[in-house]
Amino acid sequence: MKVIKLLEKKKIFRAAEMLFNAKDAIVLTGAGVSTESGIPDFRGDGGIWEKYKPEIYGNIQSFIKNPAKFWELAEKVAPTLFKAKPNAGHIALAELEKMDIIKAIITQNIDELHQKAGAVIVYEVHGNINRFTCLGCKASYTKEQVLKKLKKEKNYPPLCDVCTAPLKPSVTLFGEALPTFEIYQSQALSQKADVMLIAGSSLEVVPVSNLPLYTLREGGKLIIVNDQPTYLDEKAEVVIHHKTGTVLPLIVEEIKKLKARKDSKN
Numbered sequence: 001m002k003v004i005k006l007l008e009k010k011k012i013f014r015a016a017e018m019l020f021n022a023k024d025a026i027v028l029t030g031a032g033v034s035t036e037s038g039i040p041d042f043r044g045d046g047g048i049w050e051k052y053k054p055e056i057y058g059n060i061q062s063f064i065k066n067p068a069k070f071w072e073l074a075e076k077v078a079p080t081l082f083k084a085k086p087n088a089g090h091i092a093l094a095e096l097e098k099m100d101i102i103k104a105i106i107t108q109n110i111d112e113l114h115q116k117a118g119a120v121i122v123y124e125v126h127g128n129i130n131r132f133t134c135l136g137c138k139a140s141y142t143k144e145q146v147l148k149k150l151k152k153e154k155n156y157p158p159l160c161d162v163c164t165a166p167l168k169p170s171v172t173l174f175g176e177a178l179p180t181f182e183i184y185q186s187q188a189l190s191q192k193a194d195v196m197l198i199a200g201s202s203l204e205v206v207p208v209s210n211l212p213l214y215t216l217r218e219g220g221k222l223i224i225v226n227d228q229p230t231y232l233d234e235k236a237e238v239v240i241h242h243k244t245g246t247v248l249p250l251i252v253e254e255i256k257k258l259k260a261r262k263d264s265k266n
Helices: 006-021 031-037 059-063 069-082 088-098 111-118 143-155 180-192 208-217 242-266
Strands: 025-027 104-107 121-124 127-134 138-144 167-171 197-200 221-224 237-242
Touching: 006 167, 006 197, 006 221, 006 237, 006 242, 025 088, 025 180, 031 111, 031 127, 059 069, 069 167, 088 104, 088 111, 088 242, 104 180, 111 221, 121 180, 138 143, 138 237, 143 180, 180 208, 197 208, 208 221, 221 242
Parallel strands: 025 104, 025 197, 104 121, 197 221, 221 237
Antiparallel strands: 127 138, 127 167
């Protein structure tokens, strides 16, 4: 804990205590968890949407009119997403799930790094970069199938083998509705949660940014770990402005100590 100040040590212990004693704790993660794996932020300063205007490259209507534009962006961004590996923050959250401290992870990220770290119950409210769908017949393609098509056909956008309509990654673009099942489950989990750990999210993107309000309305408590302030900092029980890859493993360490103490008394 050398890099962590004394005040933050106390906050880490308090967060660990809250999670350890919770019955229905959940986690909400955002881009800040994945940036530590080398994945660029889309919205922050110097982010992807500063260079590639979302109304041109990230809008569903633009995609329908000219899907090749989106695939230009995908060519630049996808290799980094595909090569990225889970960092200490992802691994810590997967460990919390394995210990049955948290019931689920709700994520705004599209990189599947939570699953690669070992987490099982993950609701991807903005979709997933590793699956692709045909805009015409709705046929489903894997990342490997699409990469093979691109290499063979050298054509943007890649087209469906069945109906020749363009293929689109299963990510939510601007102007698209969020996946119904995932957002419904996320709202239900947020309502039920007695503790929500928010990690690496600036809480700026609706409707996901409203999920913590479901928890607060039902009497649940918030823990926020993010290197920048959020609009809910004042309503959270614990706020730690630091990197998730540093803080989350420390929370896990403290929970293990609490568990060991409890086990020694039984």
